[in-house]
Amino acid sequence: MSRCLRIFRAYSFRFTRRHSTIFLGVFFILSVTIILQLYAYRHHEHPHPPPSVGDFNYSPGAFLRGKQPGNISYCLFNYGLPHGLNWSKISVLPSPETGSRSEYGVIYNAVQSITYMNVSKVDAVTYVTQATPEFLYHVVEIAKFWDGPISVAVFVPDYDLDIAMQILNHLCHCYPMMAKVSVHLFFPKRITKPRLRTLQEIQMSLTTVPTPTFESSNLNASELFKRKLENYRNLTNNTRAEYIQKARKNKIERMMMRIPNTGPLPPHIKFEDCSSSGLENVQTYRKVKLMTYPINVGRNVARNASTTNYFLVSDIEMVPSNGLATKFLKMIRKLMGDEKRDSGCVFVKTVFVVPLFEVVRGEQIPRNKRKLIQMITANRATYFHQHVCPHCQRFPGLQTWLLRPERDVVEPMLIARREYPYHRWEPLYFGTNKEPWYSESLCWEGLQDKMTQMLEMCLQEYRMVVLDGGFLSHAAMPRIKKHRKRDEKQNSAQYWKIIEWLKKKYDDRQECKLMWGSRLKNK
Ligand SMILES: *[C@@H]1O[C@H](CO)[C@@H](O)[C@H](O)[C@H]1NC(C)=O
Ligand SMILES: *[C@@H]1O[C@H](CO)[C@@H](O)[C@H](O)[C@H]1NC(C)=O
Ligand SMILES: *[C@@H]1O[C@H](CO)[C@@H](O)[C@H](O)[C@H]1NC(C)=O
Ligand SMILES: *[C@@H]1O[C@H](CO)[C@@H](O)[C@H](O)[C@H]1NC(C)=O
Numbered sequence: 001m002s003r004c005l006r007i008f009r010a011y012s013f014r015f016t017r018r019h020s021t022i023f024l025g026v027f028f029i030l031s032v033t034i035i036l037q038l039y040a041y042r043h044h045e046h047p048h049p050p051p052s053v054g055d056f057n058y059s060p061g062a063f064l065r066g067k068q069p070g071n072i073s074y075c076l077f078n079y080g081l082p083h084g085l086n087w088s089k090i091s092v093l094p095s096p097e098t099g100s101r102s103e104y105g106v107i108y109n110a111v112q113s114i115t116y117m118n119v120s121k122v123d124a125v126t127y128v129t130q131a132t133p134e135f136l137y138h139v140v141e142i143a144k145f146w147d148g149p150i151s152v153a154v155f156v157p158d159y160d161l162d163i164a165m166q167i168l169n170h171l172c173h174c175y176p177m178m179a180k181v182s183v184h185l186f187f188p189k190r191i192t193k194p195r196l197r198t199l200q201e202i203q204m205s206l207t208t209v210p211t212p213t214f215e216s217s218n219l220n221a222s223e224l225f226k227r228k229l230e231n232y233r234n235l236t237n238n239t240r241a242e243y244i245q246k247a248r249k250n251k252i253e254r255m256m257m258r259i260p261n262t263g264p265l266p267p268h269i270k271f272e273d274c275s276s277s278g279l280e281n282v283q284t285y286r287k288v289k290l291m292t293y294p295i296n297v298g299r300n301v302a303r304n305a306s307t308t309n310y311f312l313v314s315d316i317e318m319v320p321s322n323g324l325a326t327k328f329l330k331m332i333r334k335l336m337g338d339e340k341r342d343s344g345c346v347f348v349k350t351v352f353v354v355p356l357f358e359v360v361r362g363e364q365i366p367r368n369k370r371k372l373i374q375m376i377t378a379n380r381a382t383y384f385h386q387h388v389c390p391h392c393q394r395f396p397g398l399q400t401w402l403l404r405p406e407r408d409v410v411e412p413m414l415i416a417r418r419e420y421p422y423h424r425w426e427p428l429y430f431g432t433n434k435e436p437w438y439s440e441s442l443c444w445e446g447l448q449d450k451m452t453q454m455l456e457m458c459l460q461e462y463r464m465v466v467l468d469g470g471f472l473s474h475a476a477m478p479r480i481k482k483h484r485k486r487d488e489k490q491n492s493a494q495y496w497k498i499i500e501w502l503k504k505k506y507d508d509r510q511e512c513k514l515m516w517g518s519r520l521k522n523k
């Protein structure tokens, strides 16, 4: 002890006051830096791994490139759409889950499916999905690969109806398979009704040359800046004054243009041909007004509009593998027998889970399992959201699924429950209208929007039958879901309300881990 002290004293003697001040100062600065670094790390978006670039860039409807829209429309529009909207013919219904207290209005069958108008409810299976107008173009990819009716609910506050109609009308003149699609509209009741552009607005959007922003043009920001700089450098002393005059005039003109109409101008979409072009950057009313997207209202609406017993509630970017719809119907017939099937029976408390995968950038979406497995082996595909949200889509039996050889049928592989350790699983599945509704108070931006529905199914002891022989795939899209802290909090608060309600309605089951879902965080 005394020896230690002696050593200490020997050293402390060298630490004069000046040294210790410096030491303290350095220590202080270091601590502050470390704390700040840690803080920054926690609160920043962690950089996503850079996408590897291939020679193929997915864009929906690319197979229609070079094709021009024809004279005839393959769709059956109602209520005077797409060029008018006759409100006297419309009955606005409430959203399915919330009912009469609903903040949202629904217009069913704005577009009616022609192909499946008279098909019986057991002879087809519906692809049910929802979209905001800028994602609507993805429906052609579904129409291409889904042998059955497609029910889409589109969110159309204010002039977003006009954007949706511009896109739909264009597609309906482009692609005969659009005759499979039925479209339903939903919108918040507290703001102006969905509307189409006035003639004046159309004229204005046609006459104003859109200023090329780096979003709408093909150039990126640095390229655009370089061009401008070069332009400017090329000016001589004489022309410079002229240039500045012109720039000033342009700016004033642009400012004047905004004055007559108070709101933003509904965009006019220019289609070069039948393929899409940068539609995801369209300035929708929803984006301009920073509205959240009530995704579950859309799911419920499209689901309620389905005219078949079985449907698959999917996300519009998920493309089905070859013959998924027909193979599924065949399987149901085999499992149930003709007699029961024809009398409209469904399996009680049973849903059929479809595995989801995503491919890396530069890869085409696989059409069959053999190709998919090749891609997974070569690290060109993974199960959906493996990197963003590993627990969301990892399904029981994943490894077995991957090892099973390809067969030309869809068949049940195993029966799972959505219980620990799969208590945070949010699968897509074939189901019926017997399943609980999706919680309409949760929004897309707040994440984990399917969670409460899954919990309710767990409380009802649902069987989740994992299917082999079919899957859905998602292309790599250069898109990062913007989740906002505020919306996450909002969903979290709603989540607790829903849990309270579930607890009253059902006996708790330990395996469902009700409390776990409150971690509304993807990572
Ligand atoms: C489209 O309609 C115009 C006039 O109605 C006609 O001249 C033209 O041939 C039609 N085009 C096609 C591809 O049917
Ligand atoms: C709207 O529909 C009603 C009822 O069918 C009809 O009387 C009316 O003329 C229509 N209005 C327009 C502008 O088409
Ligand atoms: C489902 O849609 C029909 C109209 O197609 C409507 O009458 C019914 O009320 C809707 N159900 C719910 C729960 O909203
Ligand atoms: C559906 O049935 C109606 C009346 O029964 C008929 O007019 C219509 O042509 C049928 N549509 C299709 C696509 O078969």
Ligand SMILES: *[C@@H]1O[C@H](CO)[C@@H](O)[C@H](O)[C@H]1NC(C)=O
Pocket (backbone or CB within 6 Å): 220, 222, 223
């Ligand atoms: C912008 O485009 C140029 C070529 O078109 C490319 O070399 C550059 O990397 C791009 N910059 C960004 C930030 O994408």
Ligand SMILES: *[C@@H]1O[C@H](CO)[C@@H](O)[C@H](O)[C@H]1NC(C)=O
Pocket (backbone or CB within 6 Å): 230, 231, 234
């Ligand atoms: C600027 O001038 C150079 C040489 O004079 C020419 O090569 C270039 O194309 C000019 N750039 C623009 C944007 O006019």
Ligand SMILES: *[C@@H]1O[C@H](CO)[C@@H](O)[C@H](O)[C@H]1NC(C)=O
Pocket (backbone or CB within 6 Å): 236, 237
């Ligand atoms: C422009 O004017 C500046 C000074 O005002 C002069 O130094 C420069 O040489 C002039 N450049 C040209 C191209 O005339």
